[in-house]
Amino acid sequence: MLARRACFCVRLSRQILPLQASGESLFASLATPAPQQDVAACSSDLGELKALRGSMHLNSTHLVKAQETIRLEKAAIWEADMLDPGVRQRAPLFNELLQDATLRTLLSILMPQLRLDGQVMKLQTNAGGGGCFPIHHDSDESVDARRLTAILYLNRAWQPEHGGQLRLYPALAGQAVDIPPRAGTLVLFPACRMLHRVMPSTVERHCMTIWLSQNRPGHCAPASLRRVLEPNQWHGKTEAAITDSLLQEPEARKHFGRR
Ligand SMILES: O=C(O)CCC(=O)C(=O)O
Numbered sequence: 268m269l270a271r272r273a274c275f276c277v278r279l280s281r282q283i284l285p286l287q288a289s290g291e292s293l294f295a296s297l298a299t300p301a302p303q304q305d306v307a308a309c310s311s312d313l314g315e316l317k318a319l320r321g322s323m324h325l326n327s328t329h330l331v332k333a334q335e336t337i338r339l340e341k342a343a344i345w346e347a348d349m350l351d352p353g354v355r356q357r358a359p360l361f362n363e364l365l366q367d368a369t370l371r372t373l374l375s376i377l378m379p380q381l382r383l384d385g386q387v388m389k390l391q392t393n394a395g396g397g398g399c400f401p402i403h404h405d406s407d408e409s410v411d412a413r414r415l416t417a418i419l420y421l422n423r424a425w426q427p428e429h430g431g432q433l434r435l436y437p438a439l440a441g442q443a444v445d446i447p448p449r450a451g452t453l454v455l456f457p458a459c460r461m462l463h464r465v466m467p468s469t470v471e472r473h474c475m476t477i478w479l480s481q482n483r484p485g486h487c488a489p490a491s492l493r494r495v496l497e498p499n500q501w502h503g504k505t506e507a508a509i510t511d512s513l514l515q516e517p518e519a520r521k522h523f524g525r526r
């Protein structure tokens with residue numbers, strides 16, 4: 268378990284480091300490691316999500332105008348909020364993931380300016396029949412503490428003709444990027460800066476979103492851990508060698524083992 272998490276972190280860092288220099292247009296999309304285990308995990312996660320049908324509510328978009336805010340319900344997008352204790356109890360696998368600080372710890376080390384110190388989760392089922400999201404930002408610095416969006420897709424049988432791609436509009440890239448919502452794909456982007464939408468989906472589509480937040484200004488990953496993960500030390504080494512050396516470090520072991 269420890270090695271799997273450490274290896275996941277190394278892969279994630281390698282994706283993120285070249286992108287983070289561009290700040291505004293940061294995004295990363297990666298297949299999670301150990302495909303066989305992922306498929307098994309995705310099937311059980313999906314079963315858990317389907318069992319939650321009764322606790323889901325329709326997602327709505329808030330259109331903010333000068334004098335009023337209009338709320339538009341989306342007919343096909345059903346969501347369950349993990350802040351609801353009933354949902355947490357009926358979705359133990361997702362709850363375990365919600366309690367896991369690995370991704371947040373790693374991202375805090377790579378991007379200390381974000382000072383990530385909390386996370387919330389929602390589960391989503393798009394019923395198909397054209398279900399989609401209009402173009403939007405997930406948050407705003409003045410509205411709440413969410414700073415990074417992480418979405419894990421759970422659609423094993425996804426085909427391009429099903430639609431439902433996540434379309435990102437990275438400011439500096441100059442053109443839109445489509446992410447297929449394939450099982451095991453994890454996508455990361457800044458919650459307040461990345462415009463995005465979901466293309467109409469002709470089939471049922473499932474995903475889980477974690478929003479990583481910055482609640483306490485001044486919170487930062489320990490310096491000793493930042494040194495351990497200093498990417499210059501990785502130059503020329505294989506992923507397995509980096510994972511091994513990471514696991515030798517007591518400070519890193521402590522963090523990867525933390526729930
Ligand atoms: O379903 C997706 O891929 C993204 C959904 C989304 O943009 C949101 O929940 O804010």
Ligand SMILES: [Fe+2]
Pocket residue numbers: 403404405463
């Ligand atoms: Fe969004």
